[in-house]
Amino acid sequence: MANKRQRKKNEKKAQISKLSQSMLTPIRRPSPALYHGKYTEANKGYQAQLDQVYQGTVQPVERFINLNANILHYCSECDSEFYAAGKYLLNPHKEHVCYTINGAGSNKHKVVKKSIKPDEFIGRFNFMVWNDYSWRKIAQELGINPKIVKSYFEEEGLL
Secondary structure, eight states, rough: OOOHHHHHHHHHHHHHHHHHHOOOOOOOOOOOHHTTTTTTTHHHHHHHHHHHHHHHEEEEEOOOOOOEEEEEEEETTTEEEEEEEEEHHHHHHHHHOSSSGGGSOOTTTTTOOOOOOHHHHHHHHHHHHHTOOOHHHHHHTTTTTTHHHHOOOHHOOOO
């Protein structure tokens, strides 16, 4: 009796594995290149609203349904495709921000710190130590971990 159950169980597993190998294929999203330009006539009104905000860089790829519907858009400035609802793209506080993953931040507004050469770094560090900067201020100015500066101050007896 136990062998019969085990045999049926093994047969079921074999059938499932055969089905999964033959029927399950990975689902791939169609390339936006297939849709790009397909709905330009239908999206003229919506494109005009987007042009007011983005000066023609953001274009709807799929057919515009309404402002609440998430549709695929393409940004020619950052060369990215993203899904968004029209009400968010037209809202100045929630608009698309280029050069980021999912529009989470902006490279335009991001302050990029230049890398400091080791000689210059040591010179600035020594200048700040000799001019009685606090360890927190030194860490903040140089962009390094405050624990490192604090441990240096403790080793030198400055704290």
